Amino acid sequence: MLTNEIIKQRLKDKFGELVYNMxxxxxxxxxxxxxxxxxxxxNFLKEDEELGFTYLNDLTAVHYPNNIGKExxxxxxxxxxxxxxxxxxxxxxxxxxxxxxxxxxxxxxxNWLEREAYDFFGVNFVGHPNLIRIxxxxxxxxxxxxxxxxxxxxxxxxxxxxxxxx
Amino acid sequence: xxxxQNIQLPEGSLGKQTTTLNLGPTHPATxxxxxxxxxxxxxxxxxxxxxxxxxxxxxxxxAEHRPYYQITPLTDRLNYCSSPINNMGWHMTMEKLIKAExxxxxxxxxxxxxxxxxxxDHLVCNSVIGVDTxxxxxxxxxxxxREKIYEIFEEVCGSRLxxxxxxxxxxxxxxxxxxxQKIKHFLDTFPKAMKEFETLFNRNRIFMERTMGVxxxxxxxxxxxxxxxxxxxxxxxxxxxxxxHPYSGYQDFDFTVPVGTTGDVYDRFLVRNEEIxxxxxxIEQALEKIKPLDPSIYHADLPDFxxxxxxxxxxxxxxxxxxxxxxxxxxxxxxxxxxxSVEGGNGELGFYxxxxxxxxxxxxxxxxxxxxxxxAYPEIIRGSMLSDAVVTMxxxxxxxxxxxx
Numbered sequence: 001m002l003t004n005e006i007i008k009q010r011l012k013d014k015f016g017e018l019v020y021n022m023x024x025x026x027x028x029x030x031x032x033x034x035x036x037x038x039x040x041x042x043n044f045l046k047e048d049e050e051l052g053f054t055y056l057n058d059l060t061a062v063h064y065p066n067n068i069g070k071e072x073x074x075x076x077x078x079x080x081x082x083x084x085x086x087x088x089x090x091x092x093x094x095x096x097x098x099x100x101x102x103x104x105x106x107x108x109x110x111n112w113l114e115r116e117a118y119d120f121f122g123v124n125f126v127g128h129p130n131l132i133r134i135x136x137x138x139x140x141x142x143x144x145x146x147x148x149x150x151x152x153x154x155x156x157x158x159x160x161x162x163x164x165x166x
Numbered sequence: 167x168x169x170x171q172n173i174q175l176p177e178g179s180l181g182k183q184t185t186t187l188n189l190g191p192t193h194p195a196t197x198x199x200x201x202x203x204x205x206x207x208x209x210x211x212x213x214x215x216x217x218x219x220x221x222x223x224x225x226x227x228x229a230e231h232r233p234y235y236q237i238t239p240l241t242d243r244l245n246y247c248s249s250p251i252n253n254m255g256w257h258m259t260m261e262k263l264i265k266a267e268x269x270x271x272x273x274x275x276x277x278x279x280x281x282x283x284x285x286x287d288h289l290v291c292n293s294v295i296g297v298d299t300x301x302x303x304x305x306x307x308x309x310x311x312r313e314k315i316y317e318i319f320e321e322v323c324g325s326r327l328x329x330x331x332x333x334x335x336x337x338x339x340x341x342x343x344x345x346x347q348k349i350k351h352f353l354d355t356f357p358k359a360m361k362e363f364e365t366l367f368n369r370n371r372i373f374m375e376r377t378m379g380v381x382x383x384x385x386x387x388x389x390x391x392x393x394x395x396x397x398x399x400x401x402x403x404x405x406x407x408x409x410x411h412p413y414s415g416y417q418d419f420d421f422t423v424p425v426g427t428t429g430d431v432y433d434r435f436l437v438r439n440e441e442i443x444x445x446x447x448x449i450e451q452a453l454e455k456i457k458p459l460d461p462s463i464y465h466a467d468l469p470d471f472x473x474x475x476x477x478x479x480x481x482x483x484x485x486x487x488x489x490x491x492x493x494x495x496x497x498x499x500x501x502x503x504x505x506x507s508v509e510g511g512n513g514e515l516g517f518y519x520x521x522x523x524x525x526x527x528x529x530x531x532x533x534x535x536x537x538x539x540x541x542a543y544p545e546i547i548r549g550s551m552l553s554d555a556v557v558t559m560x561x562x563x564x565x566x567x568x569x570x571x
Binding site for chain 1: 174218219222224226227228230231262263387389390391392403405410411502503504505514516518520528529531533537538540541542570571
């Protein structure tokens with residue numbers, strides 16, 4: 001029976017200090033790794049017979065503007081469907097050079113999810129076959145889910161609202 | 167913005183022997199805002215390039231600027247064919263974050279509502295497969311019952327399509343007797359129509375010829391593409407969040423998870439039909455289970471998150487304070503990261519919530535099932551006929567609102 005303890009031990013044995021910050025919030029094993037190791041970790045989790053995390057549940061990005069040098073986080077969530085266990089790990093990257101290796105070679109799922117993360121956060125997935133915007137218009141020159149952008153464009157002049165202000 | 171053309175033609179579109187065909191974004195056969203640029207050789211599809219994002223409404227950004235209790239209406243508009251499931255999923259995510267325990271009756275009432283929503287969702291999808299194959303009658307038979315389900319929602323929460331049903335901690339008001347009567351009436355009359363619907367389609371030669379072997383995908387590819395819900399189960403993998411990661415008391419119910427074998431349109435259709443029957447079973451069990459429970463309980467005792475009765479707000483100091491704190495967003499929310507998923511109408515609807523303790527989420531990501539599996543569409547329809555592509559699209563249960571968020 002696969003448990004979080006076993007996964008933790010296997011990861012420690014394989015990667016040692018390269019995986020860190022292991023926690024179990026709300027029963028899900030989470031850890032961090034360096035951005036160069038994301039594919040190694042994912043491949044290990046997928047290909048290992050015992051672990052068998054053959055399913056990419058979710059992939060997204062988070063912006064932490066105060067985390068200097070590690071502003072952007074890419075979050076991967078994998079699942080072992082047979083055992084019904086999910087794990088989540090993050091890689092951090094510098095916002096001025098947000099390069100992270102693409103997972104499209106391992107999971108087809110990540111194709112559009114990475115495009116979405118690129119569209120909204122500007123994470124540059126190195127090796128992605130078609131890294132273009134997916135939701136927003138192609139002409140957009142910023143990545144709107146980053147924290148510095150307010151909900152509405154403050155420079156808009158077509159919406160003049162004296163009562164509530166903008 | 168410049169006048170640049172954004173339509174991306176598949177590679178080598180010019181000077182080729184094939185035809186480029188634009189299908190959508192607004193086309194009667196696509197049921198929603200989907201654009202596909204197809205590369206056709208005669209009537210066979212060689213390649214397809216889907217474009218999405220036509221109705222993108224920036225829900226994830228809006229959610230970062232709203233108090234927690236105001237995010238429910240955003241979830242309504244994801245998969246609007248079964249919005250109660252999305253609402254409940256969000257409430258449960260919040261309850262998981264604040265580690266709230268819910269009374270059994272609330273959980274079972276939620277199960278009733280979620281299963282009704284699932285039936286409505288599957289009815290839309292399956293009857294529309296019929297419409298796309300030229301059989302309009304089945305659609306008429308079952309849509310009456312979708313309407314009846316919406317009447318139940320109306321009785322419980324006041325609205326029909328985008329329900330905004332329930333609150334963090336339970337329901338906004340108790341189920342009335344009329345609501346139970348309507349559920350009972352639905353359960354009494356629906357199986358007959360459903361049987362009729364199945365008789366019309368399941369062994370219908372024309373329908374079988376039209377759907378068997380069309381739009382199939384293998385189990386391994388489906389997993390690699392992140393399929394969930396009936397589409398994954400049609401390939402033979404019994405992954406259902408209700409049994410794999412039980413929530414809201416689903417572990418107390420006796421139901422089976424139907425699976426298919428080939429993962430084609432016909433199997434998806436059958437899996438959904440069987441799920442409708444299982445949902446009916448679950449609702450019947452839930453109605454039995456709530457009978458011995460205290461009928462006055464419809465929410466958990468969560469004064470920090472659940473709005474007090476209006477009567478109490480005017481007469482009791484404590485209720486007034488809680489009301490003020492909730493409305494002004496002064497409630498303390500624990501910081502942390504939580505992921506919760508529910509079995510939506512078309513797959514695993516997940517909520518990845520990062521809270522920094524503030525009044526609104528630091529980051530909220532919706533794991534939208536059809537956004538993830540729609541990317542397999544070009545692979546599924548490659549080599550098939552144009553008319554098969556239309557049936558395949560409707561059988562995948564794609565909801566534009568959910569894809570585009």
